[in-house]
Amino acid sequence: MKEIICITCPKGCHLKVDEETFAVTGNACPRGAVYGANELRSPVRVVTSTVIVEDAGTSSARPQTPDCDSRTGNACPCKPAGAVLARRLPVKTDRPIPKGKMFEVMAEINRVRATPPIKVGDVLIPHVAGTDGNVVATKNLP
Ligand code: SF4
Secondary structure (H helix, E strand, O other): OEEEEOOOOOOOOEEEEOOOOOOEEOOOOHHHHHHHHHHHHOOEEOOEEEEEEOOOOOOOOOOOOOOOOHHHHHHOOOOOOOOOOOOEEEEEEOOOEEHHHHHHHHHHHHHOEEOOOEOOOOEEEOOHHHOOOOEEEOOOEO
């Protein structure tokens, strides 16, 4: 019996899922049963992130590394002195994608550049990482 917390809604029910039959207990609604069974069969997640905006005047901006900390501002190790950090556009996958594909999805998101104008829902990466999901903008960028 596997114990997991349902993340489908803020209630966060504590689920118990039978690893052989995928029967779920502890769910307060049917969505928890679907989530619990899927979580053991083939877990999926919506990926949210940001992409660099390709703006005139910020061509010297570099993609941030995993060591970057936006809170440090000028202390960012990948930011050359005097450089302007690139604007970033929030994005997400338009459907849950397999958890095993998340690193591939993030690699593609880190490579892409957004060129204005962009509207909410515009597809920036179709069929990301070979999945059925697309990476779409979640903010207008005039
Ligand atoms: S089982 Fe239903 S009520 Fe409980 S957290 Fe999941 S979605 Fe929410």
